[in-house]
Amino acid sequence: MTRLLRHATLVLLGLSFATICHAAPRPNFVWIVSEDNSIHYQKQFFPGGIATPNIEKLAAEGILYQNAFSNSPVCSVARTTLGTSVYAPKLAAQLHRKLRPAAMPQGWKFFSAYLRDAGYYATNRSKTDYNAGGSKGAWDRSAGNATWKNRPIDKPFFHMESHPDSHEGRLHFRASQMKPKALTVNPKDVKLFPYFPDTKLFRYTHAYYLERQLVIDKIVGRVVKDLTDAGLLEDTFIFYFGDHGGVLPRSKGYLYESGLNVPLVVRVPKNFRHLVDAKVGSKSSGFVSFVDFGPTVLKLAGAEVPKHMDGRPFLGQDIEQAEVDARDETFGYADRFDERYELVRSLRKGRYKYIRNYQAFYPDSLQNNYRYRQLAYAQWRKMYRDGKLNDVQRQFFEPRAAEGLYDIETDPHEVKNLASDPKHAKTLVDLRTRLQKKIKGLPDLGFYPESFLVEKVLGAPIAYGKSHAAEIGTLVDTADLATLPFDQAKGKLSAALASDNAWVRYWALNACSVFGKKATSLAPTAKSLLADPELLVRLRAIEFLGIATGEDPRPALMAILKESKSPVVSCLTLNTVVFFKDGTPGYDFRLTSGDVTAKDSNVKRRLSYLKGKPAIIKGKKKRRK
Numbered sequence: 001m002t003r004l005l006r007h008a009t010l011v012l013l014g015l016s017f018a019t020i021c022h023a024a025p026r027p028n029f030v031w032i033v034s035e036d037n038s039i040h041y042q043k044q045f046f047p048g049g050i051a052t053p054n055i056e057k058l059a060a061e062g063i064l065y066q067n068a069f070s071n072s073p074v075c076s077v078a079r080t081t082l083g084t085s086v087y088a089p090k091l092a093a094q095l096h097r098k099l100r101p102a103a104m105p106q107g108w109k110f111f112s113a114y115l116r117d118a119g120y121y122a123t124n125r126s127k128t129d130y131n132a133g134g135s136k137g138a139w140d141r142s143a144g145n146a147t148w149k150n151r152p153i154d155k156p157f158f159h160m161e162s163h164p165d166s167h168e169g170r171l172h173f174r175a176s177q178m179k180p181k182a183l184t185v186n187p188k189d190v191k192l193f194p195y196f197p198d199t200k201l202f203r204y205t206h207a208y209y210l211e212r213q214l215v216i217d218k219i220v221g222r223v224v225k226d227l228t229d230a231g232l233l234e235d236t237f238i239f240y241f242g243d244h245g246g247v248l249p250r251s252k253g254y255l256y257e258s259g260l261n262v263p264l265v266v267r268v269p270k271n272f273r274h275l276v277d278a279k280v281g282s283k284s285s286g287f288v289s290f291v292d293f294g295p296t297v298l299k300l301a302g303a304e305v306p307k308h309m310d311g312r313p314f315l316g317q318d319i320e321q322a323e324v325d326a327r328d329e330t331f332g333y334a335d336r337f338d339e340r341y342e343l344v345r346s347l348r349k350g351r352y353k354y355i356r357n358y359q360a361f362y363p364d365s366l367q368n369n370y371r372y373r374q375l376a377y378a379q380w381r382k383m384y385r386d387g388k389l390n391d392v393q394r395q396f397f398e399p400r401a402a403e404g405l406y407d408i409e410t411d412p413h414e415v416k417n418l419a420s421d422p423k424h425a426k427t428l429v430d431l432r433t434r435l436q437k438k439i440k441g442l443p444d445l446g447f448y449p450e451s452f453l454v455e456k457v458l459g460a461p462i463a464y465g466k467s468h469a470a471e472i473g474t475l476v477d478t479a480d481l482a483t484l485p486f487d488q489a490k491g492k493l494s495a496a497l498a499s500d501n502a503w504v505r506y507w508a509l510n511a512c513s514v515f516g517k518k519a520t521s522l523a524p525t526a527k528s529l530l531a532d533p534e535l536l537v538r539l540r541a542i543e544f545l546g547i548a549t550g551e552d553p554r555p556a557l558m559a560i561l562k563e564s565k566s567p568v569v570s571c572l573t574l575n576t577v578v579f580f581k582d583g584t585p586g587y588d589f590r591l592t593s594g595d596v597t598a599k600d601s602n603v604k605r606r607l608s609y610l611k612g613k614p615a616i617i618k619g620k621k622k623r624r625k
Helices: 002-022 053-060 075-084 111-117 200-229 270-275 290-300 321-325 375-385 391-397 422-441 450-457 461-467 469-483 486-497 502-531 535-548 554-563 567-582 601-610
Strands: 028-034 062-069 121-125 157-163 236-242 261-267 282-289 329-334 344-349 352-357 403-407
Touching: 028 200, 053 062, 053 200, 053 236, 053 261, 062 329, 075 111, 075 290, 111 121, 111 157, 111 290, 157 200, 200 236, 200 375, 236 290, 282 290, 282 321, 282 329, 329 422, 344 422, 352 422, 375 391, 403 422, 422 469, 450 461, 450 567, 461 469, 469 486, 469 502, 486 502, 502 535, 535 554, 535 567, 554 567, 567 601
Parallel strands: 028 157, 028 236, 062 282, 121 157
Antiparallel strands: 062 261, 236 261, 329 344, 344 352, 352 403
């Protein structure tokens, strides 16, 4: 009898708890984030992916977003965009990873801080990795054991958890660790991407990564079970998504769809379906980006969305699904990835994707030590050097066009550039103009070198951008001279090379390098800039002369490395050193630590590579957060 009474009491308490939960005035939120994970590995998003039953069940009970995008293809920049709901180049937070954080303006907060102001308990397990300051106050708790379960009983909660089980580091296995027979996915059945060589290694790597999706899927199932057991499932919006693309070669770090288009499913709880216009089990074709995620949660929570945020809610009271489905534009950015520098921006509108390669003379394959720890990367490069790749597979290792235009519907892997096709000239001009308007409107602080950002901008980037918007517009226009036929650009480039503004000269030289040998008539002017007072202008002059005339870049590059007192300038210079070392004709640089005056961790990575140390690190490795 005592046991029966105890059981009855527990049942009544459970019913009472469930009643309390069902009467919750505001929804809870859980974000489940799989790291380095694009749509290309899950069956419900892309052909050739693997079935993920728990994530598919979420979609059946909510909404699947076919066109969800990280604005950046690398974690610290993507996570900063998620946290702030502000485009990273506007904050000077677009470089992975920060040398120092960019300051947020007074009164600007991470979106979870606004949730806390509205009475929410906010937790994060546990990755932060932000490039902007202002995250203080974003969380009630951010740690490896943070959980919504410790919330005050009278508070709704927002909980975010990131899972590295799909992270790039999982593919840093050694050849001796490859065990194809241990996989449930047969490597022979893998549908390889067209830009990959068909080798046993690539097939194994792809199959192995498909199996990592199953690990993530089990995590999703476990989170759902925990919420169900607590009686909170039908009061909680569950967002499952990837933090950016990945993670086979040519994905993470690149502005192709493989780096930006992420899986996104939002489970809609029964008790708050009145906040959502879309039908449960539906698919949305509308474009949603990371800048939109914070405003969406704030809207669903009934909190005010701050006016400074760049994103728009895609769920919530008065948000019509038809309007969301009509959204068809997304903006992307890629700059520094550890020690590797470049500047790339993208804009997709509908089926067409535009990629602006501002330093198109750098190949996608430009060395990054962490990237080349992956055996597939190393094999791909060796096969290129051995002449064993077809035209599509070779693209990764060769100079790019200044502009890329791709029809994603017919060419989802972006291997056929339509930018020079007269049939698509109107689309090219339209997307080029849209991107120019976007980056000038921010304005985009990426058009200043990182050394200048550190010295002059990071203390107040928003204010600096506003007060220097006209100058940034001029820099963009100068860089975009590279999109014109050289005969039309030559006069303007000549004038820009003589500008009083160092960064105009900088971008004029950069445009000359894109033109390459077509611009040899400007070489005498460039040669005079080898004595420019700004070291980075000298660097771009060296680069152009080496590309266009074949002038040996080594003496001038070594002089900059000795003279520079900035590790950022040193790293930018070493980026050019690696470009000339690995390119044609392939210069031999015999560098030692003593040849470089200013050093930091990124400089040391470059020196390690230049000394011939292997990119693949043997033995036990620390997990990369």
